[in-house]
Amino acid sequence: MKIICIGRNYRDHITELKSAIPLAPVFFLKPDTSLLIRNRPFYYPDFSKEIHYEAELVLKISKAGTSIQKQFVHNYFQEIGIGIDFTARDIQEQCKQKGLPWTISKGFNQAAPIGKFLLKNNFPDLNNISFHLDLNGNTVQKGNSSEMMFSFEEIISYISHYITLRSGDLIFTGTPAGVGPVKIGDKLEAFIENEKLLSCMIK
Numbered sequence: 001m002k003i004i005c006i007g008r009n010y011r012d013h014i015t016e017l018k019s020a021i022p023l024a025p026v027f028f029l030k031p032d033t034s035l036l037i038r039n040r041p042f043y044y045p046d047f048s049k050e051i052h053y054e055a056e057l058v059l060k061i062s063k064a065g066t067s068i069q070k071q072f073v074h075n076y077f078q079e080i081g082i083g084i085d086f087t088a089r090d091i092q093e094q095c096k097q098k099g100l101p102w103t104i105s106k107g108f109n110q111a112a113p114i115g116k117f118l119l120k121n122n123f124p125d126l127n128n129i130s131f132h133l134d135l136n137g138n139t140v141q142k143g144n145s146s147e148m149m150f151s152f153e154e155i156i157s158y159i160s161h162y163i164t165l166r167s168g169d170l171i172f173t174g175t176p177a178g179v180g181p182v183k184i185g186d187k188l189e190a191f192i193e194n195e196k197l198l199s200c201m202i203k
Contacts, residue, residue, distance in 0.1 A: 001168045003030040003112050005056075005085055006155055009148050009174025016177045025150045025158045030085075030106055035170075036113040041201040044184050045108060048088035051182055054175035055133035055141045055190050058083040059152060060117055061169040068160040073153040076165065081117035082131055082190045082197050085172050086110070089181070114170065115190055115198025126152060134189045135182070143176030150174075 007026040008019055036042060044051060060079040068076055085106070092105035123129055126145060133141040145151075150158070155173060159165065182188065182202045190198035 001032050001170070002163070002166070003032065003034060003170050003172070004028075004159055004163070005030060005106070005172040006150070006174045009150055009155075010143060010176040011147075011149065012177035013175055013179065016179070022149070025155050027155075027159055028103065028106060030112050033109055034107055034112040036110040036200070039115070039199045040113075041203045042086065042110050042113060042182075043203050044182075045088070047108075048091055048105075050088065050090040052087045052089045052179050053133065053135070053140075053182055053188055054085040054087060054179045055131065055143070056083055056085055056172040056175045057081075057129060057131055057143075057145060057192070058114055058117075059156070059171040059173060061156075061165045061171070062167055064164065064166045066160050066164040068157050068165070070153040070157045073156045076156060077152070078120055079117035080120050080123070080126075080129065080192070081115055082192050083112060083114040083170070083172055084133070084188060084190065084198070084200065085112065085175060087179075112170075112172070113188075113198060113200045118192060118195075118197070129192065131190070131192045133178075134191070135180075136187055140180060141176055141178035145173075147176065148174060
């Protein structure tokens with residue numbers, strides 16, 4: 001099982017981080033040891049002082065495929081969920097300044113909490129799925145799949161031309177604006193539409 005994350009897929013998030021607008025999907029990997037399931041707590045690591053949340057819609061691949069054409073992508077995923085791409089922002093910035101890969105800031109243990117998944121057939125329009133993230137009861141991120149620069153079809157097709165996708169692989173599809181830090185004692189809750197699918201305490 002692979003965890004594949006799309007970066008820079010919402011223009012407002014690109015703006016807040018002062019990043020360049022990509023011409024094609026940008027993706028990176030997290031190891032399976034980053035997965036955090038069943039609403040388990042996230043334990044703040046001792047190597048960072050600036051862990052940020054990034055809420056994202058997550059696609060679960062349902063069968064193997066490579067070089068998938070966009071018109072056939074719908075056959076390769078059946079479930080949509082929500083997750084958090086935890087980022088050690090201070091370490092990421094250090095790596096960027098030195099021109100180094102920044103996997104260490106994204107792929108650490110527990111850096112990919114995921115919640116429950118919903119059947120994609122529950123959604124009348126996959127290009128109009130709203131989601132949001134609450135921090136201690138206050139909404140800090142709001143997004144909609146209509147705001148993505150690259151659609152689900154484009155993301156899956158593009159990735160599959162470089163990396164074979166297999167059943168159970170997870171694709172984080174990018175985060176909207178509003179990312180920010182967490183601290184010990186915080187509670188994160190993630191929703192698709194108005195249904196809470198993920199809860200995570202910071203310890």
